[in-house]
Amino acid sequence: MTQPIRRLLVANRGEIARRVFRTCRDLGIGTVAVHSDADADLLFVREADVAVRLPGNTPAETYLRADLVIEAAQRAGADAIHPGYGFLSENADFAREVLKAGLTWVGPAPESIEAMGSKVESKRLMAEAGVPTLDNLAPDAVTESDLPVLVKASSGGGGRGMRVVRRRESVAANVDAARDEAASAFGDGTVFIEPYVEQGRHVEVQIIGDAHGTVLVVGDRDCSVQRRHQKVVEEAPAPGIPDDVRTALHEAARLAGEAISYQGAGTVEFLYDEQKQRFYFLEMNTRLQVEHPVTECVTGLDLVELQVGVAERRALTELVPDGVPAPRGHAVEVRLYAEDPSQDWQPQAGGLGAFEVPSDLQFVTPTAYGVRLDSGFQTGDEVSTYYDAMLAKVIAWGPDRRAALRRLGGALGRARLHGIRTNRDLLVEILRHPDFVEERLSTAFLSDPDVLDRVNGSGIPSVPPSEQGCALFAAAVACTEEVARRRPVLQAVPAGWRNVTSAPQRTSFEADGTRVDVGWLGGRDGYVLADVYDEVGPARATSIEDLGDGLWRVVVELDGTARPFDVALDGDRVDIDWSGGHWAFTRVPRFVDPADQVAEGSLLAPMPGSVIALRAAAGESVTAGQPVVVLEAMKMQHTINAPHDGVVTEVPVSVGTQVAAGDVLAVVESTSSTRSTDSTTSEETS
Structure with missing residues (x-):
């Protein structure tokens, strides 16, 4: 028996909330937004039929408060909750509480989320189901012949708690660091180690299952171009995959879904060794993926509509009576981030003086080849330090891969993006890079100096x-x-x-x-x-x-x-x-106000954020490159290092201090002629 949804709350923010609302409008379903104080003026709040404030700004105060989200749904008269991606989307306890409150959960059963929530347990389940997996290695058993290895958090994703280790003596330190990061990000410090495939490709398969035992494969995607293990470019179908390998990938993904009686939209992710034409299970994301638009473009299916239909207990044979269409054309998506690639991918925050990206449609797949824009921001909005740095997803759909790449590169090149640094120039370089155009793909693509060098670190365009x-x-x-x-x-x-x-x-x-x-x-x-x-x-x-x-x-x-x-x-x-x-x-003003000058050796905040640790106190001696202050901004930690040997003479901040970009965090008086060219580095792998 079906359970029609009448009003749906999206337990998320920004772009994904707007995306779900768009399908709800098409289906005649009412919408409810929840929002933090920092998000009160954003588009997704204004577009909802009803909006409920979650007091505070940080995720822990707002979007991660399951009790407040469920209470908001009840107050607003919602009968269903869609989690989007991130935040509580893969939290089995949240799904249980939603169901316990008598609401419809637009997602898989809590048991499925739990089964796939632990990467260690999910690998065991997949191996039993006949899905190829990589071996787990014990930290004290890693040998030189095993290197390089990858330390990974068992819970969560987004590259957090993940470190590539190339030296045996660094294994223990990286395991400890990954545990700390995973515990902070996901509340679970469990990590594991597996072999690292140096030139592997990240290939994933979209599936959707219903409550009647059907699991459909809805195509594949390549997501190999990544920075810090987070995806930057995604495309469908995955290029250059032999037909027999593609068939095997799809079958493995279907087996994975059937092994846990999966319901809803999900993605099975694989590491593909192109040289050996072998693939290995990485993880399963029990939610809608950020990159779902490329699959929608080439199939014509609305994945959110299918999610809603499955949650209403409708059969996939009714929702997709003719089966999944064969892919038509090629689609490429880039994630436009508020970050500076030339400064170690440093996240940016501040006002968007202009945010104009040429596109044919927003949140809707064009009926003919074109450009789609999915974004949570517009001109005049403020990008805060509390959340992820993604501004938008720009998607181009063309008759073939080269056409899609050219169309997407052209749209990005014509965009007006003012106020803060973005990765736009790098994205254009990637889309036009000979290796990328010729399908020479791997997760190490952005480690190639040739790619980054083509985006001048001074911010000056590469023109005559x-x-x-x-x-x-x-x-x-x-x-x-x-x-x-x-x-x-x-x-x-x-x-x-x-x-x-x-x-x-x-x-x-x-x-x-x-x-x-x-x-x-x-x-x-x-x-x-x-x-x-x-x-x-x-x-x-x-x-x-x-x-x-x-x-x-x-x-x-x-x-x-x-x-x-x-x-x-x-x-x-x-x-x-x-x-x-x-x-x-x-x-540059002709005359400088002395009050605007700072002392030599001042360590300035590279962005707005919160001080979470002080590594040196006033009066302490430090060496060039030694950590002094640690900031947290946009869900990432940033270490501010001493620019030279010296003595810390001033630390005007304390743990918990909120700082603006350019604020003085500490002053290091030089005792040596040695200078470090870069006083700011982000936390990264060894």
């Missing part, structure tokens, strides 16, 4: 100096015009005008410590570029248009070629968009 010079000139013109608009007198006099020109005027910009001075002349003939780079010849601003709200369009002509530049001004921040990409700068 002439274009860089013209872009900077356009920015200088826009800055000068913006100031002129605000002056109370001489409005009729052109900005920068001089009766007798003796020397160029200069506008200075800075990005990541690199300063660039732009020399320009202003007179009867308008603005002329005097000097910026030696290679750049004379350029002239032929058109200047005030588009409002600090946005200017400046057309610069050089050697008979005109290039339009869009320059966005927000305080001292300058964003330049043009066909060559995006460039973010800070305008």
